[in-house]
Amino acid sequence: MGMVGRRIPVYALFVILSVFLISANRIMISKAATPPVMYVDPAVKVATIDEIFALDIDVANVSDLCSWQVYIYYLNDVLEANGYDEGPFLYSHGPTLFDGSFNNNYNSSHGELWMYCLRTWSGAGVDGSGVLGTVTFKAKSGGSSPLPLEQTILGNSSAQRITHTTMNGAVNVGSHDIGVVSVLPLKTIVGQGFKMRINGTVANYGGYTEAFNMTIFANGTTVKTLSGTVTNGSTTTLTFAWNTTGFVKGNYSINGTAAQVLYETNITDNTLLDGSVYVTIPGNLNTDKVVDIYDAITLASGYGSAPGRSNWNPNADINDDEIVDIYDAIVLAGHYGESMP
Numbered sequence: 001m002g003m004v005g006r007r008i009p010v011y012a013l014f015v016i017l018s019v020f021l022i023s024a025n026r027i028m029i030s031k032a033a034t035p036p037v038m039y040v041d042p043a044v045k046v047a048t049i050d051e052i053f054a055l056d057i058d059v060a061n062v063s064d065l066c067s068w069q070v071y072i073y074y075l076n077d078v079l080e081a082n083g084y085d086e087g088p089f090l091y092s093h094g095p096t097l098f099d100g101s102f103n104n105n106y107n108s109s110h111g112e113l114w115m116y117c118l119r120t121w122s123g124a125g126v127d128g129s130g131v132l133g134t135v136t137f138k139a140k141s142g143g144s145s146p147l148p149l150e151q152t153i154l155g156n157s158s159a160q161r162i163t164h165t166t167m168n169g170a171v172n173v174g175s176h177d178i179g180v181v182s183v184l185p186l187k188t189i190v191g192q193g194f195k196m197r198i199n200g201t202v203a204n205y206g207g208y209t210e211a212f213n214m215t216i217f218a219n220g221t222t223v224k225t226l227s228g229t230v231t232n233g234s235t236t237t238l239t240f241a242w243n244t245t246g247f248v249k250g251n252y253s254i255n256g257t258a259a260q261v262l263y264e265t266n267i268t269d270n271t272l273l274d275g276s277v278y279v280t281i282p283g284n285l286n287t288d289k290v291v292d293i294y295d296a297i298t299l300a301s302g303y304g305s306a307p308g309r310s311n312w313n314p315n316a317d318i319n320d321d322e323i324v325d326i327y328d329a330i331v332l333a334g335h336y337g338e339s340m341p
Helices: 010-032 293-301 326-332
Strands: 037-039 044-047 051-067 068-076 079-084 094-104 110-119 127-140 143-147 151-154 166-167 167-172 180-183 188-190 195-204 212-219 221-230 237-242 250-258 273-282
Touching: 037 167, 044 051, 051 068, 051 151, 051 167, 051 195, 068 079, 079 094, 079 110, 110 127, 110 151, 127 167, 151 166, 151 212, 180 212, 180 250, 180 273, 195 212, 195 221, 195 250, 212 237, 221 237
Parallel strands: 037 166, 044 167, 188 273
Antiparallel strands: 037 051, 051 127, 068 110, 068 143, 068 151, 079 127, 094 110, 143 167, 180 195, 195 237, 212 221, 212 250, 250 273
């Protein structure tokens, strides 16, 4: 016999109805189980140094809200609080009492900002989601500061606390930080009055592309200043040409300094002493203070060489044209037999 006209037994109907009611109840419980949440919006703010910005303190999925409170803590070497305002969630439904305060030196490491608000009308509170308050900060220096929400309160029209969760925030302030990682003279010996090159390499440890000035010094005397640009997370090498005309013969310590860039606070690595150069008689290739057969042998062993070749000797490239050739031999010959004290 077909299903048409068949009666469903009472006990079966009861089971079906029970299952339906249980399922519906589970759906209702599931919907009601989402607790209210107080959170920072946006959860993560990326700021630049000296930027003034606002963050909202929001609530979601709340019912019968009549009052709220929040304390926010932040690293005071990264951020400073500038202000706070009431959001529209409560006052758009009626008059409210709102207040707050902040202390950028709450302790040696943190600042504190707090706000509270309560409605001054009677009856049911506000349902839904919205902005409770807005806080304003200024980014002081590079770094990351958590923004934990503490001592939070949501209250209902029965003067009872509303169970809720919180979601903290954070502010990441991009830092400005460069450092000198290498000062490399391309020769260790140079003839007085001739040129040589020095490579200075600057690294960018911060979060921004930086334009910088770098100066090379020889025993504290300025050799040359050049400008460069370095992107975050990378290095840039500048090549300095040192004309040794006017520099007395002797040993020179070489150092490089990258000038402090805007908003940079860590300058301990902006100067590096790295290498030395001996200024001597042109053609003296072994620093024994005399141009003789030993220098001629050194030049001859590198004759015809250029950078990248196995017998390349930059000190033998007296005129610094990146090849050891007859022109270097002529310079050596012109000073052959000369000596210095």
